[in-house]
Amino acid sequence: MRIDREAQWHILLGGALLLSLLPIAFAIANSFKELSEAYNNVFSLIPEHPTIGNYLLVFSRLPLGQITANTFMVALAATVFKTVTSALAAYAFVYFDFRGKNVLYFILISTIFIPFTVTMIPNYLTISQLGFRNNIIGVILPQLSDATGIFLIRQAMRTIPRSLIEAARIEQAGHLKILASIVLPLIRPAVVSTGIMFFINSWNEYVWPVLILKDKVNYTLPLALQLFISSEGGTDFTIAMAVSVITMIIPLVLYLIFQRYIISTFTSSGVKG
Amino acid sequence: MKEIVFENVSKAYGKTTVIEHLNLTIRPGERLILLGASGCGKSTTLRMIAGLEQITAGNLYMNGQRINDLASGERNVSMVFQNYALYPHMTVADNIVYGLKIQKLPKEEIGQRLQAAVDMLELNGLEGRKPRDLSGGQRQRVALARAVVKRSDVLLLDEPLSNLDAQLRVHARKELVKIHQTYRQTFVYVTHDQVEAMTVGNRIALLHEGQLQMLDTPANVYNRPANVFTARFIGSPSTNILAAHYADRALHIGRQAVRLPEFWSAFLGQKGCRDFYLGIRPEHIRLERDRTDNVFSGTVKYIEEYGNRCGIYLDIEDNELVAIGDKADAWPGKRVSFAIDAAKLHVFDKQTKENIGYPEVYNEPVYQYKSL
Amino acid sequence: MSGNALLAYGFILPSLLVFAVFMFYPLLYTVYLSFFEWNMIKPVKAFVGWGNYIALLQDPLTYVVLKNTFAYIVILLLLNCAAPYILAFILSFVIRRGRDFYKSAFFLPSVISLVVGSILYLWILNPISGPVAIIAKFFGITIPVWSKTQGLVIGVLSIITTWKVFGYNFIVLFGGITGVPQEVIEAAKIDNVPLHRIFLDIVLPMSSATGVYIFIMTIVQGLQYVFTPIKVVTQGGPDNASSNAIYNVYQEGFTLYHTGYASAFAIVTMVLFVVLLLAEFKYVEKGIYYEN
Numbered sequence: 001m002r003i004d005r006e007a008q009w010h011i012l013l014g015g016a017l018l019l020s021l022l023p024i025a026f027a028i029a030n031s032f033k034e035l036s037e038a039y040n041n042v043f044s045l046i047p048e049h050p051t052i053g054n055y056l057l058v059f060s061r062l063p064l065g066q067i068t069a070n071t072f073m074v075a076l077a078a079t080v081f082k083t084v085t086s087a088l089a090a091y092a093f094v095y096f097d098f099r100g101k102n103v104l105y106f107i108l109i110s111t112i113f114i115p116f117t118v119t120m121i122p123n124y125l126t127i128s129q130l131g132f133r134n135n136i137i138g139v140i141l142p143q144l145s146d147a148t149g150i151f152l153i154r155q156a157m158r159t160i161p162r163s164l165i166e167a168a169r170i171e172q173a174g175h176l177k178i179l180a181s182i183v184l185p186l187i188r189p190a191v192v193s194t195g196i197m198f199f200i201n202s203w204n205e206y207v208w209p210v211l212i213l214k215d216k217v218n219y220t221l222p223l224a225l226q227l228f229i230s231s232e233g234g235t236d237f238t239i240a241m242a243v244s245v246i247t248m249i250i251p252l253v254l255y256l257i258f259q260r261y262i263i264s265t266f267t268s269s270g271v272k273g
Numbered sequence: 274m275k276e277i278v279f280e281n282v283s284k285a286y287g288k289t290t291v292i293e294h295l296n297l298t299i300r301p302g303e304r305l306i307l308l309g310a311s312g313c314g315k316s317t318t319l320r321m322i323a324g325l326e327q328i329t330a331g332n333l334y335m336n337g338q339r340i341n342d343l344a345s346g347e348r349n350v351s352m353v354f355q356n357y358a359l360y361p362h363m364t365v366a367d368n369i370v371y372g373l374k375i376q377k378l379p380k381e382e383i384g385q386r387l388q389a390a391v392d393m394l395e396l397n398g399l400e401g402r403k404p405r406d407l408s409g410g411q412r413q414r415v416a417l418a419r420a421v422v423k424r425s426d427v428l429l430l431d432e433p434l435s436n437l438d439a440q441l442r443v444h445a446r447k448e449l450v451k452i453h454q455t456y457r458q459t460f461v462y463v464t465h466d467q468v469e470a471m472t473v474g475n476r477i478a479l480l481h482e483g484q485l486q487m488l489d490t491p492a493n494v495y496n497r498p499a500n501v502f503t504a505r506f507i508g509s510p511s512t513n514i515l516a517a518h519y520a521d522r523a524l525h526i527g528r529q530a531v532r533l534p535e536f537w538s539a540f541l542g543q544k545g546c547r548d549f550y551l552g553i554r555p556e557h558i559r560l561e562r563d564r565t566d567n568v569f570s571g572t573v574k575y576i577e578e579y580g581n582r583c584g585i586y587l588d589i590e591d592n593e594l595v596a597i598g599d600k601a602d603a604w605p606g607k608r609v610s611f612a613i614d615a616a617k618l619h620v621f622d623k624q625t626k627e628n629i630g631y632p633e634v635y636n637e638p639v640y641q642y643k644s645l
Numbered sequence: 646m647s648g649n650a651l652l653a654y655g656f657i658l659p660s661l662l663v664f665a666v667f668m669f670y671p672l673l674y675t676v677y678l679s680f681f682e683w684n685m686i687k688p689v690k691a692f693v694g695w696g697n698y699i700a701l702l703q704d705p706l707t708y709v710v711l712k713n714t715f716a717y718i719v720i721l722l723l724l725n726c727a728a729p730y731i732l733a734f735i736l737s738f739v740i741r742r743g744r745d746f747y748k749s750a751f752f753l754p755s756v757i758s759l760v761v762g763s764i765l766y767l768w769i770l771n772p773i774s775g776p777v778a779i780i781a782k783f784f785g786i787t788i789p790v791w792s793k794t795q796g797l798v799i800g801v802l803s804i805i806t807t808w809k810v811f812g813y814n815f816i817v818l819f820g821g822i823t824g825v826p827q828e829v830i831e832a833a834k835i836d837n838v839p840l841h842r843i844f845l846d847i848v849l850p851m852s853s854a855t856g857v858y859i860f861i862m863t864i865v866q867g868l869q870y871v872f873t874p875i876k877v878v879t880q881g882g883p884d885n886a887s888s889n890a891i892y893n894v895y896q897e898g899f900t901l902y903h904t905g906y907a908s909a910f911a912i913v914t915m916v917l918f919v920v921l922l923l924a925e926f927k928y929v930e931k932g933i934y935y936e937n
Contacts, residue, residue: 009740013732013747020754020808023765026776042776089660096653108660111668113865115918117894117911121678121904122671125685145663175652204758206873211899222760229764229877237768244761251756259749266813267748267820325831346837358828362850371846372836423836 024248031055031241038238054242062224063217064246070136071203071220072250078143078202083195086149091179093150094157095165111147116207124211134214143202149194152269156190157183190268193261200251221247276301277322277427277459282331284317284483291317292483294331304453304460306474308467310506314483315463319429322461324348335427350427351420355435357412359404359419366391366400369418390418393452410441414448421452428453430462434469446472467507471495479503501626504552504619510577510584510595512619513558517551524551527590531567534615540632541620550626552619555584558596560603561610568610573603587611679909684902697909706885706893707910713799714868714889720803721810721867726860729815734844737822738830748816755812759805759873766805767792767878792879795886802887805874810867814859821855822848861922890914 025045030038031054033047041048058064092098093105123142124133132138160183168178184191206222213219216227225247228240255262277299284292292314299305307315320326321333324345333341340348359368369390373383391397394414404412413433420428433449434442450473453460464470470477471491479486479494479502486506487499498504504512518525522538533541561568571589578600585603587594596611603609620629679697681690701707732751736744754762769775772788781788791797825848833843849856872891875881881888881896888896894914898907 006740006742009735010743013735013740016732017747017750020811021750023762023769023808024754024757026769027761027765039774042774042779085659085663088656092653092656096649096656098650098653101653104657108664111664113861113918113922114668114672115865115869115891115911115914117891117898117907118675118915119668119671120895121685121898121908121911122674123667124899125674126666126671142663142667145660147664150660175656200756204756204760206758206760206876207869210876222758225758225760225764226877229760229767240764240768244764248757248761251758252753255753255756259752263745263748263752263816266752266816267823269817269820323831323835325834344837345831345834348835350835352832352835354828354832356826356828358826358832360829360832360847360851371833372838375836375838375842419832 024252027241027244027248030238031245033238035238038241054238055246058239058242058246062227064224064243066217067219067221067224068246070218074136074139074143074205074209074220075199075202077140079195079198081140081144082146082149082198083191085145086153086194087179087184087191089145089150090153090157091175091183093154095175095178108147109151112151120208120211123208127212133212134218136213136218136220138212139205139209139220142208143205146198149198152194152265153187153190155269156187156265160186189261190265193258193265196254196258196262200254203251276334276336277461278332278334279318279321280332280334282321282333283329284314284321284326285329290483292321295483295485297478297485297488299459299461300476302457302459304450304462304473304475306470306477307461307463307480308465308470308474308477308506309480310465313480315465315480316431318480319352319431319461319463322348322427323350323352323429348427349425350429351423351425352429353413353416353420353431353433355432357404357416357436359412359415361404364401364403365396365407365415368404368415369422372419372423386422386424390422393421393455394418394448409437410445413437413441413445417449417452421456424456426458428456428458428460430460432463432465435464435466442469449473467509479506481506497628497631498552498619499628501550501552501621504621504628508554510555510597512552512554513594514621515551515553515589515592515594516548516623518548519546526551526569526592529569529590531569531613536632536634537615537618540630544629546620546622546629548623549629550621550623552621553613554617555595556597557614557617558594558598559612559614560585560596560598561612562602564610564612568612570608570610573605573607573609575605576600576603585609675908675911678905679912681905683904685904686902690905693905697906698913700906701909701913709885710888710890710893713885713887716796716799717803717868717871717889718864720800721806721863721871722860724803724807725810725814725867726856726863729811730818730849730856730859731844733815733819733822734848736819737825738827738843738848739840748819751815752812754808755810757809759809759870760877762805762808763874763877766801766808766874770801793883795883798879798883798887802871802874802878805878806867806870810863810870814863818852818855818859821852821859824855825851857925860925864921865918890917 026042029045029047030042032050032052033041034049034051034053037048089108093101127133127138127141130138130141132141164182164186165178168182173181203220204222205220206226209220209223210226213223216224221243225240225243228236228243279295279297282292282295283290295318297318307318309315317326321328324340324343324347328341332339335348360371363371366387370383370387373386378386387400391400394417396411396414396418399407399411399415404415407415413436416433420430430449434445437445446469449460449462460473462473464473474491476488476490477494478488481502487494487503489497489499494503495507498507498512501514505514515526519533519538519541523530523532524537569589571587571594573585574588574593575586577584577586577595582597583600585596585598587596587609616634619631621627622629678690680692680694682693682696683690736747740747770777770788770791772778772790775788778788789797791801829847829851830843833847838846868889868891871889872895875887875889875892876895879887881892885893890910891914894907894911897903897910
């Protein structure tokens with residue numbers, strides 16, 4: 001009796017899952033179909049005449065190599081800087097006592113709730129004045145630190161027993177050394193998954209690059225993909241699917257590799273106290 | 274009142290078997306203790322009664338009805354959890370009556386039962402508090418009250434006193450028995466504490482590695498251990514278990530030997546028992562000051578202080594043995610003689626480690642001290 | 646001790662610098678800009694006092710946008726807060742097998758760009774050639790041109806956003822619900838408490854700290870996430886029927902170059918958010934149960 005009830009839930013959940021994952025499978029399948037086959041046989045997940053023609057066409061129309069490289073550079077820079085600045089700040093918030101600590105933490109964290117519309121005009125002006133408009137450096141600059149990162153890494157650091165740090169302090173270890181040789185190795189899963197999420201989010205970033213980047217050579221992938229959108233669905237739809245696949249493949253692979261870390265980090269981030 | 278019957282019940286998680294072929298009948302209205310070390314399967318057994326664990330094989334009956342697949346809520350049992358499992362966001366009163374409200378009992382009925390439980394468990398004045406504002410003992414009593422108001426036929430208790438400090442525990446033990454005497458539910462009570470088991474239980478079911486070792490009254494579990502495990506588990510310090518040998522009307526331990534009284538030699542002779550494990554409780558070993566004939570001798574290794582008495586750890590023929598005695602009689606390194614109470618011996622089969630039984634004199638109501 | 650404090654500030658300084666330049670300064674500068682009329686190019690900004698705010702209040706478009714924003718909030722709360730909450734509950738306490746698989750699988754779309762999501766759903770929901778239309782045609786139903794249909798367009802754009810956001814919210818809520826001890830649920834099960842009551846009476850209040858966080862994030866970040874499908878699919882159309890408070894600021898600031906007006910609108914949006922959050926806190930505060 002209990003078994004049956006569980007089976008019902010599994011059917012329901014499986015259905016919901018199919019709705020969210022099938023689009024991805026369809027996109028991959030259709031990116032390898034010829035346009036005529038895609039139209040006649042939308043539902044088949046395995047192309048009858050598999051072709052990489054769509055991909056070749058995209059590369060001939062767009063500097064896609066350059067665009068992918070741009071995306072990668074932006075995501076990598078953002079990941080490295082965000083991880084370092086977040087880890088440093090989180091360490092200070094966990095292991096130092098200083099005046100205004102709680103207020104400062106609260107102010108930093110509450111920026112999570114500030115909509116980007118409030119900052120985008122001045123930031124656009126700042127980047128323009130610095131001469132980084134239409135340049136990926138302009139995309140990178142505002143992404144050098146991250147409040148969510150400070151929050152997540154701080155949550156992880158708080159699980160380390162204080163006595164461990166005190167033991168190291170007694171051994172005369174400096175704070176940077178403690179951070180590098182004790183704290184970071186202990187919370188490696190949290191740091192890795194936070195870093196992966198930085199990378200993925202930056203890879204997918206759309207709003208800010210769309211304001212800053214003008215020429216196709218400087219584009220990042222989501223911007224390039226946008227070129228293939230027309231609200232009618234468009235005649236280029238198999239090509240659009242190919243660009244979609246190129247855009248999502250790196251985040252997907254990263255996620256599949258690190259999913260255990262990522263899931264457990266976000267599961268344990270459920271705000272407590 | 275309900276009878277609960279385990280018929281060949283097994284429970285496995287994947288490949289790990291937790292309970293193996295358990296056969297156990299819990300009598301209506303009794304206080305049955307499931308006793309054992311952690312991981313022995315006692316909590317799992319309790320949770321199977323509650324319907325919180327699925328049964329892998331075998332049958333579980335409650336009053337003749339097979340309840341293997343009956344949902345928890347339909348079994349009409351109540352349970353006290355080890356960590357109490359109080360609803361932290363509800364007041365004491367809400368915690369106690371939440372289940373009754375779900376049952377949609379009439380308001381006056383709920384009020385009456387709440388008042389009765391609050392009175393009995395001395396929770397007066399705490400009704401409006403949240404669990405986090407209560408002491409450990411108070412939380413425990415709220416958990417009890419919540420289980421009691423349901424007036425179910427079976428009350429399941431999973432280590433209900435293990436989070437209390439020692440003094441409170443003694444008080445709470447008496448309270449539990451009082452509750453049982455008021456409501457006469459079937460009590461199934463899980464604990465790893467043998468003193469709790471002895472004082473609370475009508476009967477004790479001792480479990481080890483998923484297997485029932487012995488099921489009997491506290492007195493019998495103590496005085497007539499069914500096997501080596503039971504003899505060792507119950508009592509503190511543990512029953513001494515030594516490899517021994519019977520020959521020529523004498524009990525041999527290593528190269529030492531003492532003559533056995535007639536009733537033992539007749540019994541052992543009749544059983545054809547030559548090599549066995551000897552069980553003897555520390556309090557049944559007596560250090561002898563002057564006697565030298567027909568006694569064992571050993572070297573004192575270590576003294577453990579209990580206040581009134583002390584535990585004397587001896588080495589006899591490379592076996593460790595502990596006796597209860599007087600500090601004045603022993604100090605480390607001293608060679609001592611000791612005698613064993615022949616009417617308090619237990620003999621276990623070498624292979625099966627089961628108790629082989631006792632000579633008839635044991636059934637006499639009062640034991641006489643029969644020195645070897 | 647003071648040396649220690651100095652070191653602490655040193656550790657925080659890199660983050661603080663970035664936040665100062667790209668978060669706090671712009672926030673103040675936007676407030677400043679909201680009192681001027683400017684188009685980002687003109688060398689002189691004309692001070693207009695509360696002019697932008699008054700214009701904003703008098704503009705009928707403002708109310709259309711606010712109404713849409715509200716509609717988005719309601720739909721997003723249902724799909725991205727209520728639904729994942731229930732799912733997390735079922736996965737924690739009802740289902741015994743496949744938990745890890747479901748967690749991984751439901752999270753998966755949240756690592757994919759919303760532009761990809763938009764393009765996928767544009768095709769799936771294409772009224773003529775999309776898979777849904779083909780299935781619907783089989784049953785004799787025609788799919789309306791949703792991207793041009795008032796009302797419906799908000800629903801579809803919300804669904805696209807949900808596809809992306811659901812997994813993250815679900816995982817965090819799952820984490821919050823895991824904080825509810827198994828025994829408490831078992832105690833309720835023994836008392837024959839029906840599932841929906843366990844959820845409402847026990848799990849919801851005991852995980853409300855996480856719940857409130859996701860509630861707020863659904864509103865604040867949800868509306869920002871919706872920006873992408875709006876920009877990519879409808880550009881706020883038809884006739885501003887899919888625009889929301891976030892998109893409207895972009896539209897005014899970067900398409901129409903009403904810099905001052907856009908700044909004023911952004912500030913009003915933020916103030917509305919803050920008011921909403923405060924009201925939310927005040928209302929829920931009583932019921933919140935924080936662990937420890």
